[in-house]
Amino acid sequence: MSTYRPKFRPSRRALLQGTGAFAVGLTFLPRFSLAEEEKKLNFYNWDTYIGERTLEDFQKATGIETKLDLYADNAELFAKLKSGNPGYDVIVPSDSWIERLVGANMLMPLDQAKIPNMANIDPRFADAVFDKGRKYTIPYMWGTLGIGYNKKVTNGVPDSWKVCYDSDQYKGRVSLLGDARTVIGLALKYLGKSLNSTDPKDLKQAEDLIIANKKNLKVFAPDNGQDLLASGEVDIAQEWNGDILQVMGENADLDYVVPTEGTQVWQDTMAIAAGAPHPDNAHKFLNFILDAQAGADIAKFINYATANLAARKLLDDSYNKNTSIFPPEEILVKSEAQIYLGEDGQKLFEDSWTRIQAA
Amino acid sequence: MESWRDNRFVFWLLSLPGTFWISLFFIVPLSVLWIYSFGEKTGITDVAITWTGQNYGRVIEPVYLQIMWKSLWVSAVSTLICLLLAYPIAFAICFAPDRWKPILLLITILPFWINLLIRTYALLAVFRTNGYVNKAIGWLWNGIDWLFGGQHPFQPLELLYNNGSVIAGLVYVYLPFMVLPLYATVERLDKSYLEASLDLGASQLRTLLSVTVPLTMPGIVSGVILVFIPSLGAFLTPALLGGANAIMIGNVIETQFKSANDWPFGAALSFVLIYATFGILALRWAITARSKGVEF
Numbered sequence: 001m002s003t004y005r006p007k008f009r010p011s012r013r014a015l016l017q018g019t020g021a022f023a024v025g026l027t028f029l030p031r032f033s034l035a036e037e038e039k040k041l042n043f044y045n046w047d048t049y050i051g052e053r054t055l056e057d058f059q060k061a062t063g064i065e066t067k068l069d070l071y072a073d074n075a076e077l078f079a080k081l082k083s084g085n086p087g088y089d090v091i092v093p094s095d096s097w098i099e100r101l102v103g104a105n106m107l108m109p110l111d112q113a114k115i116p117n118m119a120n121i122d123p124r125f126a127d128a129v130f131d132k133g134r135k136y137t138i139p140y141m142w143g144t145l146g147i148g149y150n151k152k153v154t155n156g157v158p159d160s161w162k163v164c165y166d167s168d169q170y171k172g173r174v175s176l177l178g179d180a181r182t183v184i185g186l187a188l189k190y191l192g193k194s195l196n197s198t199d200p201k202d203l204k205q206a207e208d209l210i211i212a213n214k215k216n217l218k219v220f221a222p223d224n225g226q227d228l229l230a231s232g233e234v235d236i237a238q239e240w241n242g243d244i245l246q247v248m249g250e251n252a253d254l255d256y257v258v259p260t261e262g263t264q265v266w267q268d269t270m271a272i273a274a275g276a277p278h279p280d281n282a283h284k285f286l287n288f289i290l291d292a293q294a295g296a297d298i299a300k301f302i303n304y305a306t307a308n309l310a311a312r313k314l315l316d317d318s319y320n321k322n323t324s325i326f327p328p329e330e331i332l333v334k335s336e337a338q339i340y341l342g343e344d345g346q347k348l349f350e351d352s353w354t355r356i357q358a359a
Numbered sequence: 360m361e362s363w364r365d366n367r368f369v370f371w372l373l374s375l376p377g378t379f380w381i382s383l384f385f386i387v388p389l390s391v392l393w394i395y396s397f398g399e400k401t402g403i404t405d406v407a408i409t410w411t412g413q414n415y416g417r418v419i420e421p422v423y424l425q426i427m428w429k430s431l432w433v434s435a436v437s438t439l440i441c442l443l444l445a446y447p448i449a450f451a452i453c454f455a456p457d458r459w460k461p462i463l464l465l466i467t468i469l470p471f472w473i474n475l476l477i478r479t480y481a482l483l484a485v486f487r488t489n490g491y492v493n494k495a496i497g498w499l500w501n502g503i504d505w506l507f508g509g510q511h512p513f514q515p516l517e518l519l520y521n522n523g524s525v526i527a528g529l530v531y532v533y534l535p536f537m538v539l540p541l542y543a544t545v546e547r548l549d550k551s552y553l554e555a556s557l558d559l560g561a562s563q564l565r566t567l568l569s570v571t572v573p574l575t576m577p578g579i580v581s582g583v584i585l586v587f588i589p590s591l592g593a594f595l596t597p598a599l600l601g602g603a604n605a606i607m608i609g610n611v612i613e614t615q616f617k618s619a620n621d622w623p624f625g626a627a628l629s630f631v632l633i634y635a636t637f638g639i640l641a642l643r644w645a646i647t648a649r650s651k652g653v654e655f
Contacts, residue, residue: 075617082404100620104403172517176603180618217603219520232489233519343403343620350619357606358426 041066041281044077044088044273049141051298058288064281072223081106085275089282095267096181098130098137099340107136108272114283117290120310125267130339137269138286139307141242141299144265144327144335145177145186146258148229148237148244161190161259164238165209171216173235178222180353181338181346182264183210186238189261195336198345207352211359220357229254240266242304245324256324262334263327267307389633396626406623414627423611423628430607433522433597434590437529441537441586442579444530449541449578453548467538475532479599482528486518486600493518520602528596533589537582544578580643588636608632 039062043055047070051057055066069088071077074097080086081101093101101107112118118138125139149158154170163169164176165187176183185195187206197203218234225237230247237244244256270289272282288294295311305325306312312320319325327335341349396414398406417423452463470478485491497513504511518524552574556566572579594609601607608628615625 073617075620078620079617100403214603219602222598231487233487343400347619347621350614350621354426354606354611354614355422357604357610358422358429359604 037278037280039064039281041278041285042069042087042089042276043067043285044069044071044080044091046071046092046268049092049268049302051294051301054289054294054298057294057297058285061288062281062284064284066285078106081273085273087277088273089276089278090270090285091273092140092268092270093137094269095128095130096338096340098128098269098271101271102131102136103340106274108274108276108279109135110138110272110286111283114280115287115290117287117310120290120292120295120308122307122309122312125307128267128269129337131269137271138290140268140270140289141302141304142265142267142307143241143305143325144258144331145182145238145263146241146244146256146327148226148239148247148254148256150229150232150235150253151255152253153235157255157257158236159257159260161186161261163236165190165213167213168216170236172218174217174238175219175221175225175228175234175236176217176238177225178220180349183220183238184349184352184356185264185338189263189336190259192261195264196339196341198341198348200348203348203352207356210356214356214359241324241327242302245303248324258327258331258335260331260334262331262336265332265335265337267337392626393630395622396630398623398626400621400623403620414624415631417624418627418631423608426606426611427608427631430591430609433526433529433607434587434593437526437533437590438537438583438587440526440530441534442583445534445537445541445582448538449545452538452542453545464539464542467535467542470532471535475595478532479528479596482524482531482600483519486524486527488515488517488519490518492516519600520605522601522605524600524602525597525605525607528600529590529593532596533586536585536589540581540585541575541578544575548574580646584639584643588639591635592632 041064043050043066045068050068055068059065071080074094077091077093078097078100081088081091082104085106098107112134115138118134121139125142127134128137128139131137147158147161147163153173158170164174181195184203184206187209188195188197188202191202191205191209193199193202193206219228221228221237225234225239226243226247228234229237229239229244230251239256241256241258244254248254248256270286272279272286276282289298290308290310292308292310292314295306295308296314299306299308299311300315300319303319303325340346394408395406397410397412398408399411399413401407448467452460452467455463483490487493493515497515500513501509504513548571552570553566556570557563561569592609592612593607594613597605597607598610612625612628612632615621615628619625
């Protein structure tokens with residue numbers, strides 16, 4: 001029996017072509033060889049979180065083409081940047097994550113001289129607890145956490161966190177968010193403590209409160225409380241104001257309220273990632289975002305509260321006087337921003353969160 | 360068949376891509392993870408490899424044991440339901456006319472052509488309070504109720520956001536993994552054994568339990584492993600379909616790598632899961648070694 005030996009003898013030309021292609025693939029363009037930056041920008045943003053035509057307008061104004069990539073939460077952004085910036089220029093991190101990102105050298109300090117439109121920022125946001133002197137970030141949008149509810153089912157306005165943490169009034173018809181800092185933080189708020197407390201006694205009290213009330217909850221909904229509310233699955237949803245506003249537009253029975261105990265005021269920022277391939281373009285982009293007209297276009301489209309005061313002046317009362325977007329001043333006074341608590345502080349919350357979910 | 364020894368060069372050449380793939384995308388990352396599991400967090404992104412055992416020590420804290428126990432029983436129940444559903448399905452396909460078989464098999468694997476996330480979201484639409492199941496039952500209920508005077512209007516059932524919906528989701532997603540290996544063994548089953556058993560006076564039930572099940576054991580074991588192991592590590596299904604206490608070990612691992620930013624502990628948890636998988640595979644090997652006649 002003769003053994004069959006397969007013949008593998010590539011022609012010399014094919015072999016050369018193959019090697020050539022491989023070599024080209026391995027050659028990187030020298031990164032700093034270009035005198036001026038190419039007209040490109042890589043923008044890493046949340047979904048539906050920029051104006052409908054903002055990126056086109058930016059290209060018209062500057063000739064810079066923007067490539068948009070999306071992420072769903074800050075943890076995802078952080079995990080992406082952790083193993084080295086994969087090429088993003090502008091990112092949109094939230095308040096409590098800024099110090100973590102700065103601490104991990106993931107942000108590039110801003111050259112404020114290149115962002116003259118910083119003059120348009122609302123004085124309230126000119127500085128930030130998490131970024132003293134705005135060295136790394138510009139404020140983008142801000143808002144509140146509150147309760148989305150179904151007017152047809154609830155008795156009056158559920159304007160206390162009690163319905164979420166300490167009541168069987170809406171048994172099995174309540175959804176809370178799915179994030180350790182927020183859910184435990186707002187329970188702390190209900191108990192009259194600071195939502196940034198790291199006192200183990202406070203945390204234990206909040207944890208016990210949530211666990212005792214779990215029988216009245218339907219679900220911890222990480223990002224879909226508004227859908228649960230809209231589809232009639234729950235009557236009370238702890239949510240971000242913008243998410244509830246979206247479904248309010250489609251269903252007149254739904255409404256949003258910020259509880260009287262005060263709440264968490266959030267702020268999203270724009271920053272330039274360390275190692276950004278196009279830092280000059282990124283500065284131009286941040287400056288463009290703070291432009292009055294561009295800011296107004298964005299705010300009108302995504303319906304969040306803008307930190308761009310010049311943009312607000314271009315918008316009418318249906319935006320500026322909307323209490324779901326801009327909460328009453330007396331509640332804002334009682335509210336807090338979520339700040340980074342250090343890795344040990346964050347761990348207290350995360351461990352407590354695991355125990356709450358397992359209980 | 361000729362031995363690979365006659366053609367060593369070709370053998371090595373052909374095994375190169377696979378070896379390369381396995382090393383680059385399996386052995387290397389898992390080794391990194393394994394080393395991580397003996398590390399300690401020293402900063403926001405810094406991990407010092409100190410060969411500490413404290414991450415594994417943390418794994419046996421009651422809260423994590425409780426979550427693992429829950430993952431085990433949810434997976435076990437899902438696997439059992441898959442087996443009970445898949446067994447008759449496999450037989451039905453085998454005994455179907457030959458021209459139907461490819462179509463029936465196609466229907467079995469059809470869901471695989473759609474992304475897992477989309478299939479799970481689809482379940483939300485089916486099971487929610489105003490979903491299709493409730494609508495159908497409500498329509499039937501109200502119809503019957505109307506005949507008897509309409510005293511008891513339909514109350515929608517709470518089908519979502521509990522352990523039952525997680526199990527239903529897992530069964531739905533992994534059922535084909537049970538059907539296919541069962542079908543493969545049932546197809547090879549010599550049907551004359553069944554006839555012999557019946558001819559010799561055994562009842563249908565006795566034939567099933569004493570002849571069919573032992574002869575199809577290889578398929579059962581493969582199917583159980585293919586369903587149980589991925590169920591154990593599931594995180595998407597409990598995250599989307601589960602209620603306030605739906606958390607499974609896969610969700611804890613995800614949290615550790617993402618918002619908790621504790622890779623060493625996440626790695627340790629992952630490896631405990633991997634060791635559990637090895638344990639199950641060892642069990643399978645032990646069963647194979649004991650049963651001499653049947654080839655697994």
